[in-house]
Amino acid sequence: MTKRAMLLLAVALLISACARGLLTRFPHRQHLAELECGGAGQKACLSCASCHQGDETKKDQWKQPQVTACVSCHKDSNEVYANSIRPAVATLPAGKSIQFKHDPHLKMPTIKGQCVNCHAGAVGVAGGDPLFPPMATCLSCHEHKKQFDEGTCTNCHKETDLKTLMPASFLRHDAAWMKRHGQEARANPAGCETCHSQTTCDSCHDTTRPSSPAQRNPEAIDRELVHRFDWLTRHALEADSQPGSCVTCHAKTECDACHVARGVSPSRAGAEGIHPAQWASGLGLARNGHGLAARRNIASCAACHDQGAASNCVRCHKVGGTGGTPHPAGWRSTAPLSNAECSACHGGSL
Amino acid sequence: MPSKGAVVACLMSASALADVPTWVDARATLQAQAFQQALLPGGPGVVAPMPLALPFTTTGFLRFGGMDLPGAPDTVSGEVAAWGRVGPRDGLLGDGDVTTAWAQYRSGPWRVKLGRQVTWPGSARYVRFDGVSGGATFGHFDLDAYAGFVALPRWTLPRGAWVLGSIGEALEDPRLREAQNRAGQFLVGARAGVRYGQTIRGSLAFHEQHDDIGVAYRVVSADVGSQPVDWMGLGARAAFDVNSLGFSEARVWADVTGWRFATASVDYSYQSPSLLLPQTSILAAFGGASWHELGAELTVQLPWRLTLTGRGAGQVYDGDRPGGRGLARAKWIPDVDERWLVQAEVARVMMGTQGYTQGRLGARYRATSTITGALDSSLYVYDAPIHGVSSSLTGIASCEWAITPWLRTMLSTTLMSTPYAAFEVQGLGRLVVELEPNSTGGRP
Numbered sequence: 001m002t003k004r005a006m007l008l009l010a011v012a013l014l015i016s017a018c019a020r021g022l023l024t025r026f027p028h029r030q031h032l033a034e035l036e037c038g039g040a041g042q043k044a045c046l047s048c049a050s051c052h053q054g055d056e057t058k059k060d061q062w063k064q065p066q067v068t069a070c071v072s073c074h075k076d077s078n079e080v081y082a083n084s085i086r087p088a089v090a091t092l093p094a095g096k097s098i099q100f101k102h103d104p105h106l107k108m109p110t111i112k113g114q115c116v117n118c119h120a121g122a123v124g125v126a127g128g129d130p131l132f133p134p135m136a137t138c139l140s141c142h143e144h145k146k147q148f149d150e151g152t153c154t155n156c157h158k159e160t161d162l163k164t165l166m167p168a169s170f171l172r173h174d175a176a177w178m179k180r181h182g183q184e185a186r187a188n189p190a191g192c193e194t195c196h197s198q199t200t201c202d203s204c205h206d207t208t209r210p211s212s213p214a215q216r217n218p219e220a221i222d223r224e225l226v227h228r229f230d231w232l233t234r235h236a237l238e239a240d241s242q243p244g245s246c247v248t249c250h251a252k253t254e255c256d257a258c259h260v261a262r263g264v265s266p267s268r269a270g271a272e273g274i275h276p277a278q279w280a281s282g283l284g285l286a287r288n289g290h291g292l293a294a295r296r297n298i299a300s301c302a303a304c305h306d307q308g309a310a311s312n313c314v315r316c317h318k319v320g321g322t323g324g325t326p327h328p329a330g331w332r333s334t335a336p337l338s339n340a341e342c343s344a345c346h347g348g349s350l
Numbered sequence: 351m352p353s354k355g356a357v358v359a360c361l362m363s364a365s366a367l368a369d370v371p372t373w374v375d376a377r378a379t380l381q382a383q384a385f386q387q388a389l390l391p392g393g394p395g396v397v398a399p400m401p402l403a404l405p406f407t408t409t410g411f412l413r414f415g416g417m418d419l420p421g422a423p424d425t426v427s428g429e430v431a432a433w434g435r436v437g438p439r440d441g442l443l444g445d446g447d448v449t450t451a452w453a454q455y456r457s458g459p460w461r462v463k464l465g466r467q468v469t470w471p472g473s474a475r476y477v478r479f480d481g482v483s484g485g486a487t488f489g490h491f492d493l494d495a496y497a498g499f500v501a502l503p504r505w506t507l508p509r510g511a512w513v514l515g516s517i518g519e520a521l522e523d524p525r526l527r528e529a530q531n532r533a534g535q536f537l538v539g540a541r542a543g544v545r546y547g548q549t550i551r552g553s554l555a556f557h558e559q560h561d562d563i564g565v566a567y568r569v570v571s572a573d574v575g576s577q578p579v580d581w582m583g584l585g586a587r588a589a590f591d592v593n594s595l596g597f598s599e600a601r602v603w604a605d606v607t608g609w610r611f612a613t614a615s616v617d618y619s620y621q622s623p624s625l626l627l628p629q630t631s632i633l634a635a636f637g638g639a640s641w642h643e644l645g646a647e648l649t650v651q652l653p654w655r656l657t658l659t660g661r662g663a664g665q666v667y668d669g670d671r672p673g674g675r676g677l678a679r680a681k682w683i684p685d686v687d688e689r690w691l692v693q694a695e696v697a698r699v700m701m702g703t704q705g706y707t708q709g710r711l712g713a714r715y716r717a718t719s720t721i722t723g724a725l726d727s728s729l730y731v732y733d734a735p736i737h738g739v740s741s742s743l744t745g746i747a748s749c750e751w752a753i754t755p756w757l758r759t760m761l762s763t764t765l766m767s768t769p770y771a772a773f774e775v776q777g778l779g780r781l782v783v784e785l786e787p788n789s790t791g792g793r794p
Contacts, residue, residue, distance in 0.1 A: 026481045049370065067783060098615065119478065180585060180601075180603060182470055182476070182602075183575070183585060183587055184575075184582055185470055186470045186541070186553070186555075186573065187545070187551055187573060187575060188545070188551075197375070197411070197413050197415075197429055197431075197450075198429055198431070198450045198452075198467065198468060199411050199429065199431040199450055201468065201476075202431065202449050202468075205468075205476045213617070216780070218724065218726065218748040218762045218764070219714070219722060219724045219748045219749075219750045219760060219762070220724075221691070221693055221712040221713075221714050221726045222691060222693060222714075222723050228728075228729060229710075229728040229729075229730070229742075229744040230742040230744050230766060230768045232615075232732070232768065232770060233732075233736055233742050233768050233769050233770060234706070234730065237699065237701065237704060237705075237706065237732075238699075240701050240704070241673055241675065241699055241701045242641075242643075242665075243621070243623040243638065243641060243663075243667075244599075244621045244623030244626045245621075247623075247626050248476075248626075249476075273634060293637040294633075294636060294638060295638055295668070296639055296667055297623060297638060298623055298624045298627070298633050298634075298636050298637070298638030299623040299624070299626065299638070300625055301633055301636075302627055302631050302633040303636075305633065306631050306632060306633050308563070308632055309632070311632050311633070313632070313633065313636070314632065317636075326635070326636040326637070326730065327635065327636070327637050328637035328638075328639070331594075331635075331637050332594060332595040332596070333593060333594055333595070333635070334592065334593055334594075334595065335539075335565075335593055335629075335643065339564060340563055340564060340630070341563075341564075341629070341630060341631075341632050341634075341635060344632055345635075
């Protein structure tokens with residue numbers, strides 16, 4: 001056996017050893033809706049209770065079937081059972097293990113003892129309704145308004161499950177949620193704290209440490225990340241596309257820290273300029289485009305050109321300078337001219 | 351590092367003492383990484399050498415609640431989180447910080463929180479500070495106030511950082527980092543709100559923040575939200591810069607969730623970038639143009655476990671060129687057990703004479719419940735060449751193995767061809783140790 005074959009075998013064994021299974025493969029629809037049953041010479045039709053009802057002397061004993069449930073029909077019951085139910089199926093998906101009483105629900109006239117009213121996926125087709133009902137099914141009858149207002153979820157959910165649940169049915173985290181999640185957090189921090197910690201917020205918003213490669217989570221391809229792929233090339237374009245967005249998280253001096261290191265900042269002696277010739281000189285020339293660029297995204301200018309009174313912008317735009325007033329029409333400020341920022345330009349006029 | 355059993359024992363003993371069970375949520379991670387980028391662009395025509403980085407990072411997180419004080423059961427909760435790192439590039443000093451450290455006393459309508467915490471004030475959107483916050487809730491009314499010293503972001507200071515290509519990674523050299531000066535950097539703010547369940551809520555807030563020069567932000571903001579019917583959510587907010595007597599940003603949105611298989615959202619936003627700068631920035635007075643954006647998003651859940659998302663926004667800038675962004679995404683999970691995730695998207699961004707078109711294709715496969723592989727690729731085509739190159743191509747392959755619920759490892763490789771490097775390779779190895787995989791302490 002070659003080394004490569006041995007390596008492949010070792011990998012295969014490793015994967016097999018680690019396999020814990022995912023969800024059931026049991027053909028519910030075939031058993032419940034497609035078997036010929038109930039007729040002369042045929043076996044009685046199956047219902048959910050045929051396999052899932054446990055100790056009938058106790059109430060609400062609905063359980064995962066064991067191999068004994070297969071014996072009456074399948075001679076190779078052990079094999080059938082093993083093929084249809086994966087080992088991990090006994091563990092319900094997070095949040096599905098709610099505190100719930102089946103018996104009173106099944107007796108309700110609207111349900112009429114039919115499990116499929118909620119577990120429609122049991123007789124559905126692949127890609128159809130889920131096997132376990134979404135929370136919206138509960139909310140179609142139970143309003144739970146008081147519990148939502150108070151952020152009390154443990155009446156139904158296990159507290160340990162809450163850490164991994166998304167409140168998809170009543171507080172949607174899609175439909176532009178990322179745009180407004182800060183707003184929601186301001187309005188109802190206690191609601192967020194029901195599931196999240198401050199450290200959860202920090203996993204994206206932490207400015208006390210640089211973002212690490214691991215935080216990019218390359219394996220999480222469905223996670224929305226602003227800086228994915230070739231961000232280095234795009235970062236200036238993105239800043240231009242939505243001016244001001246960068247300063248949501250980044251301090252303006254952070255840009256210059258990197259630009260200095262790369263020699264593309266005016267703060268570094270001998271650096272080559274990134275602006276075209278006559279960018280900020282030659283009044284009236286077409287190439288003098290710095291004013292338009294500044295109007296569009298002054299935050300980008302500040303990334304490099306903000307050294308207070310030492311800013312080279314001040315040199316021309318101070319009172320009496322050749323650059324004229326930089327203030328836009330209607331500019332107002334409550335700050336006195338004597339303060340540090342104003343006096344940088346207005347100092348001579350005081 | 352304490353064992354998982356020790357944490358559980360601690361939890362159980364604490365629970366036994368309290369009238370209402372005290373709960374503890376703890377998480378610690380250890381990450382050993384090997385990371386190298388082959389090429390790094392420097393000045394024009396210059397390639398900066400990039401040595402292999404081997405940072406070793408550890409994080410700790412502890413959250414608790416339901417703790418008793420004498421005569422006041424179930425009133426104290428708290429949270430502590432910190433990180434630390436050593437590695438060849440960091441020299442012997444290493445690095446680290448406490449990100450969260452607060453304790454809260456809550457009794458009846460009153461609450462007081464002391465320590466390192468965050469707040470979400472007006473236009474400065476996420477501020478960490480060391481101080482005190484307090485509040486009260488009476489019926490439908492909330493009143494909160496806070497004050498403290500700003501915990502400065504590390505990024506505030508020039509630090510000789512190297513940013514690695516595609517990811518915004520920054521491994522800083524502490525020898526080049528300046529000492530942080532927190533003198534004069536304080537904040538104070540308050541918020542009054544009213545809330546009638548999901549039907550309607552609103553608030554008015556004030557936030558003032560100083561830096562080492564003077565007043566950086568003095569903002570009054572207001573927000574309202576309503577869910578008039580089950581299938582619709584409405585909201586709006588605005589921030590008014592008191593210094594400049596102008597709106598720094600405003601937003602209005604409507605979400606429609608009435609259809610079982612579709613959600614839709616419409617969003618209008620306005621921003622004045624100069625007013626989002628700290629007012630101690632001299633360029634804030636230069637008053638850049640404001641811009642407006644009108645956008646919409648529609649997500650449709652089709653049969654066959656296929657989800658389609660369309661998103662678009664148009665932008666108008668005062669006295670300048672219009673812009674726009676659009677995205678169409680298809681996400682397909684073929685099997686009920688969610689072994690496969692296949693994702694494809696096309697995006698287009700326009701900003702005057704420049705812009706780009708993106709195509710992306712990715713897939714994730716859970717070979718077992720413990721082993722997951724992912725491939726992700728993206729092609730960007732730029733409207734105008736950058737450094738003479740009109741496109742960039744990125745491919746990422748990764749494989750994660752959850753050896754045990756508390757030990758995970760991942761290997762990842764990135765291949766790139768960009769305007770800055772004709773060919774570039776990055777490698778990432780990650781090892782994570784967790785005490786509590788279901789912790790709310792955030793993912794690494």
